[in-house]
Amino acid sequence: MAEIRNYTMNFGPQHPAAHGVLRLVLEMDGEVVERADPHVGLLHRGTEKLAETKPFNQSIGYMDRLDYVSMMCNEHAYVMAIEKLLGIEVPRRAQYIRVMFDEITRILNHLMWLGTHGLDIGAMTMFLYCFREREDLMDCYEAVSGTRMHATYYRPGGVYRDLPGTMPQYEVSKWHKKKDVDRMNEARQGSLLDFIEDFTRRFPKMVDEYETLLTDNRIWKQRTVGIGVVSPERAQQLGFSGPMLRGSGVEWDIRKKQPYAVYDELFFDIPVGVTGDCYDRYLVRMEELRQSNHIIKQCVEWLRNNPGPVITQDHKVAPPKRLDMKGDMEALIHHFKLFTEGYCVPEGEVYASVEAPKGEFGVYLVSDGANKPYRVKMRAPGFAHISAMDEMVRGHMLADVVAVIGTMDIVFGEIDR
Amino acid sequence: MFELILTIWQDAIALLPDVLQPFAAIISKIVVILMPLIICVAFLTLAERKIIGYMQVRIGPNRVGPRGLLQPFADTFKLMFKEIIIPSNSNKFLFVGAPLITFAPAVAAWAVIPFDEGMALSNINAGLLYVLAITSIGVYGVIIAGWASNSKYAFLGAMRSSAQIVSYEIAMGFALVGVLIASGSLNMHEIVVAQKGSVLNWFALPLFPLFMVYFISGVAETNRAPFDVAEGESEIVAGFHVEYSGMAFAVFFLAEYANMILISALAAIMFLGGWYSPLAGLGVVSDTLFALPYIGWAFDSGFHWLFFKIAFFLLMFLWFRATFPRYRYDQIMRLGWKVFIPITIVWLLVAGVMVLAEIPPWFDKGGLS
Numbered sequence: 034m035a036e037i038r039n040y041t042m043n044f045g046p047q048h049p050a051a052h053g054v055l056r057l058v059l060e061m062d063g064e065v066v067e068r069a070d071p072h073v074g075l076l077h078r079g080t081e082k083l084a085e086t087k088p089f090n091q092s093i094g095y096m097d098r099l100d101y102v103s104m105m106c107n108e109h110a111y112v113m114a115i116e117k118l119l120g121i122e123v124p125r126r127a128q129y130i131r132v133m134f135d136e137i138t139r140i141l142n143h144l145m146w147l148g149t150h151g152l153d154i155g156a157m158t159m160f161l162y163c164f165r166e167r168e169d170l171m172d173c174y175e176a177v178s179g180t181r182m183h184a185t186y187y188r189p190g191g192v193y194r195d196l197p198g199t200m201p202q203y204e205v206s207k208w209h210k211k212k213d214v215d216r217m218n219e220a221r222q223g224s225l226l227d228f229i230e231d232f233t234r235r236f237p238k239m240v241d242e243y244e245t246l247l248t249d250n251r252i253w254k255q256r257t258v259g260i261g262v263v264s265p266e267r268a269q270q271l272g273f274s275g276p277m278l279r280g281s282g283v284e285w286d287i288r289k290k291q292p293y294a295v296y297d298e299l300f301f302d303i304p305v306g307v308t309g310d311c312y313d314r315y316l317v318r319m320e321e322l323r324q325s326n327h328i329i330k331q332c333v334e335w336l337r338n339n340p341g342p343v344i345t346q347d348h349k350v351a352p353p354k355r356l357d358m359k360g361d362m363e364a365l366i367h368h369f370k371l372f373t374e375g376y377c378v379p380e381g382e383v384y385a386s387v388e389a390p391k392g393e394f395g396v397y398l399v400s401d402g403a404n405k406p407y408r409v410k411m412r413a414p415g416f417a418h419i420s421a422m423d424e425m426v427r428g429h430m431l432a433d434v435v436a437v438i439g440t441m442d443i444v445f446g447e448i449d450r
Numbered sequence: 451m452f453e454l455i456l457t458i459w460q461d462a463i464a465l466l467p468d469v470l471q472p473f474a475a476i477i478s479k480i481v482v483i484l485m486p487l488i489i490c491v492a493f494l495t496l497a498e499r500k501i502i503g504y505m506q507v508r509i510g511p512n513r514v515g516p517r518g519l520l521q522p523f524a525d526t527f528k529l530m531f532k533e534i535i536i537p538s539n540s541n542k543f544l545f546v547g548a549p550l551i552t553f554a555p556a557v558a559a560w561a562v563i564p565f566d567e568g569m570a571l572s573n574i575n576a577g578l579l580y581v582l583a584i585t586s587i588g589v590y591g592v593i594i595a596g597w598a599s600n601s602k603y604a605f606l607g608a609m610r611s612s613a614q615i616v617s618y619e620i621a622m623g624f625a626l627v628g629v630l631i632a633s634g635s636l637n638m639h640e641i642v643v644a645q646k647g648s649v650l651n652w653f654a655l656p657l658f659p660l661f662m663v664y665f666i667s668g669v670a671e672t673n674r675a676p677f678d679v680a681e682g683e684s685e686i687v688a689g690f691h692v693e694y695s696g697m698a699f700a701v702f703f704l705a706e707y708a709n710m711i712l713i714s715a716l717a718a719i720m721f722l723g724g725w726y727s728p729l730a731g732l733g734v735v736s737d738t739l740f741a742l743p744y745i746g747w748a749f750d751s752g753f754h755w756l757f758f759k760i761a762f763f764l765l766m767f768l769w770f771r772a773t774f775p776r777y778r779y780d781q782i783m784r785l786g787w788k789v790f791i792p793i794t795i796v797w798l799l800v801a802g803v804m805v806l807a808e809i810p811p812w813f814d815k816g817g818l819s
Binding site: 165434 | 505506507602603606609610675676678679682683684685686771772773774775777778779780781
């Protein structure tokens with residue numbers, strides 16, 4: 034009798050469902066996965082090492098490129114770590130702006146997740162619907178920072194600049210007629226806050242629309258219910274965080290448990306799953322979309338009524354106004370020092386973490402008193418999640434591997450760093 | 451118009467030597483069926499991209515030609531000039547043969563499709579059996595392609611496809627047995643004629659569960675979403691044709707779309723009264739309207755109604771693809787064996803009873819005679 038051997042399959046790194054550059058070595062018995070061995074490192078760019086070679090404020094841009102679908106949340110953790118070491122106070126308005134953009138980022142990330150998760154399971158229309166809404170949020174990014182993705186908007190001591198009073202407009206072109214452009218620009222006539230408020234009004238209906246396509250869909254349920262079940266105890270042991278942990282029924286959210294910025298002043302709920310399967314995690318994330326929308330509404334309301342500075346007035350950390358530089362010697366010196374040497378941070382070590390859309394994103398910073406960090410370590414939520422790949426897919430079929438990759442919401446930028 | 455073309459055609463054939471006459475007649479008929487079919491396939495690919503595009507709030511191809519109408523030709527040229535890469539460890543003979551084995555049955559089955567009263571390439575008595583037999587061959591192309599590629603992804607695709615098609619063939623076969631019971635004939639032409647009368651006489655009504663099972667099995671047979679596990683874009687990349695490129699791939703593509711049209715045509719013929727107009731025979735539209743020169747022709751039964759019905763089913767194919775997530779391989783099996791086959795068996799009994807009891811308006815004209 035011939036020896037029966039398992040079938041070894043190389044899944045990725047070039048695979049439509051690999052979410053970037055995941056390489057999985059699957060040992061399969063027919064369609065059933067016996068063992069999954071995730072290989073990481075194909076997107077390693079040495080971010081941590083790079084950050085050690087540059088002044089503190091020049092590494093913010095690298096943080097955007099870690100988890101490149103939740104950019105501003107990564108920045109938030111990094112600037113929070115620096116602020117803790119420097120011991121500076123961040124203006125309240127800046128805190129609110131940060132929270133608002135953290136939540137916009139959460140919606141961006143969850144929409145990306147929903148689209149790709151749908152696409153992985155075969156519901157390709159979801160992807161395009163999600164990108165329709167992402168477009169509006171990307172415009173918000175663009176309006177405040179000038180770029181659609183890698184914003185570098187948060188700075189130690191606040192944010193780069195105040196919210197703009199106007200929104201960029203679409204222009205008539207060969208592809209867009211006057212009528213279409215007018216319709217697209219309708220919400221863009223006022224300030225950024227008006228635009229965001231209009232979005233928060235429209236968005237719940239969009240989420241309802243997504244849910245009609247998926248939540249009660251028999252095929253969607255068959256594909257996600259009971260797939261990749263993680264018990265609450267096991268989820269904690271594996272170091273899960275974010276929706277992966279809450280999907281298993283553990284009520285843990287840094288925004289509630291260790292509030293940072295102004296989260297303790299805002300009202301929102303944290304959804305929790307029951308069984309810890311892909312479907313529960315789907316429901317948790319869908320509810321988070323609604324809750325984030327709710328938080329954004331509250332921030333818009335506050336920001337409308339409370340003008341003020343958005344960055345600290347300590348010019349050792351934040352650059353002075355351009356206008357002041359023209360007439361004030363001290364301002365000019367501050368500017369020169371900031372953009373050449375940067376600033377020295379007191380000796381010490383600090384860990385700052387935020388509830389990024391994917392889970393706990395933390396930055397551990399060691400400073401030896403120089404203008405560059407001695408050591409920077411990022412705690413990427415995705416790394417802990419992908420470590421559980423083998424456990425989650427063992428005994429499931431090949432098609433479920435794809436569903437599990439989708440539910441983990443993996444982005445390789447942060448895993449490989 | 452039709453008569454004129456027909457007489458010219460008959461006169462032209464009569465000019466040939468006696469031995470060649472039957473061949474010429476058949477070959478010209480084949481060309482008349484095949485050319486529009488290929489053109490339909492080409493534009494179906496465009497229609498799919500456009501329609502799904504609009505469903506997904508985008509516009510689809512619009513670069514080549516006015517509103518993207520020439521896109522299928524651009525695709526064809528691109529695929530023709532691409533290299534066909536034959537994997538070094540593949541079985542070359544089977545690798546090249548597989549697309550043909552898939553494509554030939556998809557086209558051959560059209561031989562027995564009646565387009566209008568007396569309009570079919572061959573009006574054979576075992577038409578239904580012929581269709582069943584021919585469409586079953588198509589799956590061999592898929593299996594051989596997956597096997598000959600010597601690639602793990604292709605192999606998985608072939609395994610999935612063979613298991614899936616074997617199970618759905620049964621449900622589909624049973625659904626067709628229902629039509630056979632209802633019409634009392636295996637001849638495609640007679641099946642349509644048995645539905646003569648009005649919309650109420652179409653088999654879709656008495657055999658509604660079979661109609662549903664047939665169409666859904668048809669979607670599964672053609673490997674279309676949500677049953678496209680054999681290709682399974684996000685799971686096994688492209689499944690059985692992952693190693694194919696250029697024209698070899700294009701032939702698979704053509705076969706898939708030709709099969710879609712075929713399944714739609716069969717559904718229209720067997721359940722929706724083929725070329726019969728839904729407006730005729732109801733008394734809703736007055737007879738004077740049918741007497742009008744062109745409008746009357748448009749409302750009355752004819753080939754165009756079959757065309758509309760096929761287009762309707764094709765739209766359903768596209769709509770499914772834009773709406774549903776993909777089934778998992780074992781879930782497809784469960785649906786086939788545990789849901790569809792029991793439904794068909796039960797409804798076969800019901801249909802048999804209905805025929806014996808001569809229930810009007812479908813079975814009162816003598817039933818099984």
